[in-house]
Amino acid sequence: MSLDDAMQTFIIECRELLESMEAALLSAEEAPASEEAINAIFRAAHTIKGSAGLFGLDHIVSFVHVAESVLDKVRNNEIPLDPPLVALMLQVCDHIGLLVSYLEQLKEPDNDLLEGSAILQAGLSIYLSDTPPPSASTLPVEHDAPYESEGGTPVETDNWHLSLRFNQDVLRNGMDPLSFIRYLGTLGKVVSIITLTDTLPPLDAMDPETCYLGFEISFSSNADKAEIESVFDFVREGSLIHILPPRSKISEYIELIQSMPADDMRLGELLIKCGTLTRQELEDGLASQREVESPDQAKPIGEVLIEQNVVQPVVVAAALDKQKAVKDVKTAEASLIRVDANKLDQLINLVGELIIASSGASLIAQKEALPHLLESTSTISRLVETIRDSALSLRMVPIGGTFSKFKRVVRDVSAELGKDIQLEISGEETELDKTVVEKIGDPLTHLVRNSMDHGIEPAEVRLARGKPVVGTLKLDAYHDSGNIIIEVSDDGGGLNKDKIFAKAVERGLIKPDQILSENEIYNLIFEPGFSTADAVSNLSGRGVGMDVVRRNIEALRGTVEIRSVLGEGATMRIRLPLTLAIIDGFLVEVGDSSYVVPLDMVIECIELPVTQAGHNAENDADFINLRGEVLPYLRLRKHFEITGEPPRRENVVVVQFGDRKMGIVVDQLMGELQTVIKPLGKVLNKIRGIGGFTILGNGRVALIVDVPSMMQEAEHAANAQISDAN
Amino acid sequence: MSKTVMIVDDSTTLRQVVRLALEGAGYSVLEGADGKDALSKLTGQKVHLIVSDVNMPNMDGITFVKAVKQLPAYKFTPVIMLTTEAGESKKLEGQAAGAKAWVVKPFQPAQLLMAVSKLIMP
Amino acid sequence: MTITVHINGAMGHVVIEGEMTIFEAAEYHAALLPPVTQCHTLELDLTNVTEIDTSGLQLLVSAKLRSQQTGSTLSITGHSETVQQVLDATDLAGFFGDQVVLTASE
Known part of the structure; x- marks a missing residue:
């Protein structure tokens, strides 16, 4: 680092x-x-x-x-x-x-x-304004009082003199005087030191945790006074720390001697021993001191000596504003490890390879039919599955972070629009793939802005309609059968079907006589070049259109649908896969080709009724009666133009996406498998109905069926059939 | 064996920079994200000096220092409080709790290193 | 920390190992008291002292002062690098070496 x-x-x-x-x-x-x-x-x-x-x-x-x-x-x-x-x-x-x-x-x-x-x-x-801001960028710097040359001649020594008598509690406070003396050595050289032991009681009477030692130090250094003083910052309280600069006046030493609790002569002797004073200097000093009679000539001690920090700690009696253990997301994060997203991707890739390799092993085990091998490969498969789940969960993040960004968006946009709109958020804890979270931000912003701009009416209109003046925009997220649903809903005017239809005709998107379901009409707003706003505001009208929203969502293998009740509001529902990389699949075969249907979309498998077998075999789509329900189906064989005769008995895989169901007719049902989705190259990714490919354990390639897009086609075809029949 | 310093602060940045500075000077460093986290990491460790912020979520520095001083293994361990220039009352509170040394925030790594090395050698 | 005390009549031998800091001061104090008060000749082995602070130092000083006052002998038979450094830094090596005694009483 x-x-x-x-x-x-x-x-x-x-x-x-x-x-x-x-x-x-x-x-x-x-x-x-x-x-x-x-x-x-x-x-x-x-x-x-x-x-x-x-x-x-x-x-x-x-x-x-x-x-x-x-x-x-x-x-x-x-x-x-x-x-x-x-x-x-x-x-x-x-x-x-x-x-x-x-x-x-x-x-x-x-x-x-x-x-x-x-x-x-x-x-x-x-x-x-009432209190000037204290300066921030500069730390308080203590300025030295200049050492004035008044009273007496300077002594000869070039050394500082330090007199240290520590607070008795320093050791208990975790401070070791020796440590400070050691540190002093980094600022200069200790020329001589005298360790004072006179306050040290006899061994049996001493408190081993009380500090008794004092020091007189002669110190040679180029450091300034503040620097030397600062060495003792943490122990100054309750201690006697005196620092005399080099060549101080003799009178200052005398004052030092007198200020110390020990008797004059002892300290005087110590100063001599320390080499700070010569005997002559001391005697002269003491003599002149005695001559000083008038008090006005006596220099105030404070001017010469380092001020002792005698301020007793005023223990603020005010009750501690004891913070309750705040449940703070921030701190939860503190116990997390940051991992490079690339490393995660690499891990997921490897897990993908592992899945393929392990299913390869399973396949061989099945072929060889060795019980021991089968047993161990099935254990491996189970473990690999667990690894896959935990690896994927590493990438899962709650959507709350994305949602909360919208508080600001809603606040700013409502101010811009002059509308009063409140945001309600739920389902923040819903987790989804990090990549999805990152990419969903933009489309979501657009939907939110769209709802605020076009959905929620101005206050006057709301009042006239008997609605609360404050409009409400809701963001919600939840899981639904292997998908995550994100909803943007508003309590605005809802989408006007007729208006959209008319607009679409005007734009040439549809023909006036076209029959469209309600959903299809709503979906028109996602067509390129569509705008329902009579006046293009600078919000929704800016930059991308709703078509880009849909494209972005589809790029995430998701869909967007609209629910709307005129006059009551609209809901945009984004449906996204939980993860992009690995899915549980259901393997089917048509002729020699293998296909994978995402397992969480599969509801059931039935045999294609014999009545249907030959019926309309030329058409790739039709519908059957599934327990009284019309189930459109689609023949994969026809859809992908696979040659060869269909077997006598065909199977239908019934899939559900959202609230729609359809059947996919295949030759054979092969069973479940884990699938690593590999994207198709640029050339192939325009193919409708294919969402990617995967490599099977035996090394063969299987195409992954893109159920939503296939569903659209089946519905179209079925609708066409119905209208034909009519 | 080098001496161990524990840095307790809710800022990852601060902990990282302090770690760099102290490790560079030869100390070992332990990190605590807040008082509670730090307290849980003290047991079973030999920490020679603690540097703690005052204002932290979950458990503030003052409560933390009081708790540390209750632990027999840490009753004499020096504590440096990270105070603010405006936080004189907090500094006094910290001293009453047992944190007799302090460094004023914002500080540069060298300033903290200086305070630490006054109290213990690497 | 460990302190091993052998008292054989008026002879004492004390071996201190590990840290001699404020954390252990009370224990050392209690352990040193019998040999210091009972023995006429006391040897202190500090060869394996890994760390010593003011509290450890003043215990040694106090014990030495007592021996000087009572006319008994206290000698340090061996000391670690750490102990030597502290004695040098406080200019107390001579004091323990029974040479010039620099105390207030002089």
């Missing part, structure tokens, strides 16, 4: 902190923020500042410092976290994000950036 790695961590951590800060701020806008929330906001700023300081990023430190000071006031209930302040803090969040982006791109902060800092800082400082 290097400092560069740490910088990367810093950037990632900042982003996370900013996210949680933003979330907390947004929730503060809805309801008065709890103490915990405010503390979390404060802590985020505090942590960013602290970490930035580690890297010496002064421009970030000083900017965040001002925000932190304001938040500190909020924390202490000195100022309320009111909407204007929340809005300002959100801008601060954004700006910190920008500062971090510069870091990330290794860009030096330019004028624009610093100007942005200055403007926000000015805005923040209004909240601090």
